[in-house]
Amino acid sequence: MDQLKNKVVYITGGSKGIGFGVAEKLIAAGMRVAISGRTLKTVEIAANYLDSTDRVLALASDVTHLQDEKNAVQKILDKWGQLDVVIANAGVGHFAPIDELSSTQWNDMITTNLNGVFHTLKASVEPLKKSKGYYITLASLAGANFFAKGAGYNATKFGVVGFTQAAMLDLRKYDIKVSTIMPGSVATHFNNNEPSEKDAWKIQPEDIGELVLDLLKMHPRTLPSKIEVRPSRPDLKPK
Ligand SMILES: NC(=O)c1ccc[n+]([C@@H]2O[C@H](COP(=O)([O-])OP(=O)(O)OC[C@H]3O[C@@H](n4cnc5c(N)ncnc54)[C@H](OP(=O)(O)O)[C@@H]3O)[C@@H](O)[C@H]2O)c1
Numbered sequence: 001m002d003q004l005k006n007k008v009v010y011i012t013g014g015s016k017g018i019g020f021g022v023a024e025k026l027i028a029a030g031m032r033v034a035i036s037g038r039t040l041k042t043v044e045i046a047a048n049y050l051d052s053t054d055r056v057l058a059l060a061s062d063v064t065h066l067q068d069e070k071n072a073v074q075k076i077l078d079k080w081g082q083l084d085v086v087i088a089n090a091g092v093g094h095f096a097p098i099d100e101l102s103s104t105q106w107n108d109m110i111t112t113n114l115n116g117v118f119h120t121l122k123a124s125v126e127p128l129k130k131s132k133g134y135y136i137t138l139a140s141l142a143g144a145n146f147f148a149k150g151a152g153y154n155a156t157k158f159g160v161v162g163f164t165q166a167a168m169l170d171l172r173k174y175d176i177k178v179s180t181i182m183p184g185s186v187a188t189h190f191n192n193n194e195p196s197e198k199d200a201w202k203i204q205p206e207d208i209g210e211l212v213l214d215l216l217k218m219h220p221r222t223l224p225s226k227i228e229v230r231p232s233r234p235d236l237k238p239k
Contacts, residue, residue: 004216005030008080010073012036012063012120013090015046015187018138022087022212023203027051029213034076036061036090063090063116069123083127085216089122089138091156093191098151106152113156117163125171132175134216137164138208139180141228157182161226168225177223179215183208184230201236203229 009026014035022034023046027120032055037043040060047058056077061072076083090112119135128135142150143157146235161180168178186208187199211229227239 007031007084007216008082009085009087010036010067010076010083010120010124011087011089012061012116015039015043016206017190018091018183018186019087020046020050020207021207023050023056023205024088025213026085027055031055031085032080033057034059034062034072034079036072038062042135043192047210058225062228063088063119064111066122069119073123073127077127082131082139083124084131084133085136086120086128086133087138087232088117089210090120091138091190093153095149095153097149098107101152108233109152109156113153114159114163117160119159120181124178128171128176129174134177135167135171136178136212136215137180139164139182141184141230143180143181143182144228165225166221167209172223175220177215179223179225179227181208181211181224184234198238201233201238202231212220 004021004081009031011023011033015037019035023035027050034057034122035043035047036059043058043060047056050056054197057076059072059075061068063069092108096158122133135181137160139160142154143161146154164178171178183203185202187195187202187204215224
């Protein structure tokens with residue numbers, strides 16, 4: 001774990017769900033972690049819950065705005081002077097037949113899931129060049145498999161997979177690693193879910209944290225660039 005100690009991480013959308021679970025694991029590994037969300041108060045509550053020391057930074061940033069992301073990265077550099085790992089995790093989902101999906105829902109997904117990962121990368125790529133760091137996106141199995149009522153979400157997650165893989169080709173010459181994680185169902189607040197016992201069959205957020213740790217510990221010469229991860233027993237889903 002020593003190679004990760006004190007490394008600086010930025011996780012977008014760390015106020016709950018996958019981002020929060022990943023933050024828990026990375027802090028336990030000795031890393032310093034900035035988490036963000038749209039409302040400072042919410043992120044501060046999450047940050048206090050994660051750690052009461054100086055190893056966590058709460059940031060308000062809406063990934064749909066490039067300037068918010070630039071400000072967030074600047075605050076991280078002001079506090080810790082470096083940025084080693086960026087996890088572009090913030091995302092939303094709206095699910096409806098395409099003739100019923102509203103343009104507001106469409107735009108919310110495009111601006112958050114797709115513009116967001118671009119904004120986060122643009123804001124962090126220069127410090128990542130300096131640190132020879134790691135940029136990870138949270139796509140989804142919905143970025144490889146389309147399904148009814150998923151047209152908008154599928155469009156964004158197929159886009160995130162393509163974006164991340166092409167960015168990987170552009171950035172590896174700077175020794176920046178780039179990967180996309182494509183989970184199936186994870187027990188989070190996504191799509192207005194309230195995590196409970198009924199979600200026991202799903203991947204848990206901390207499992208994605210373990211996966212991120214595995215990626216960060218991987219030998220520099222080796223890059224798992226696209227990782228599909230799924231519940232091993234979907235048949236245990238309550239009927
Ligand atoms: N849960 C699943 O089954 C699943 C499966 C595959 C992929 N994913 C992907 O995993 C990622 C995380 O989702 P989750 O399941 O953890 O959902 P979640 O529990 O709803 O958490 C979403 C996080 O994103 C943040 N967020 C939303 N819009 C934002 C914006 N415009 N700017 C900044 N932060 C924003 C939220 O923060 P605030 O609300 O505080 O702003 C929250 O921290 C998403 O990209 C999602 O598509 C989820």
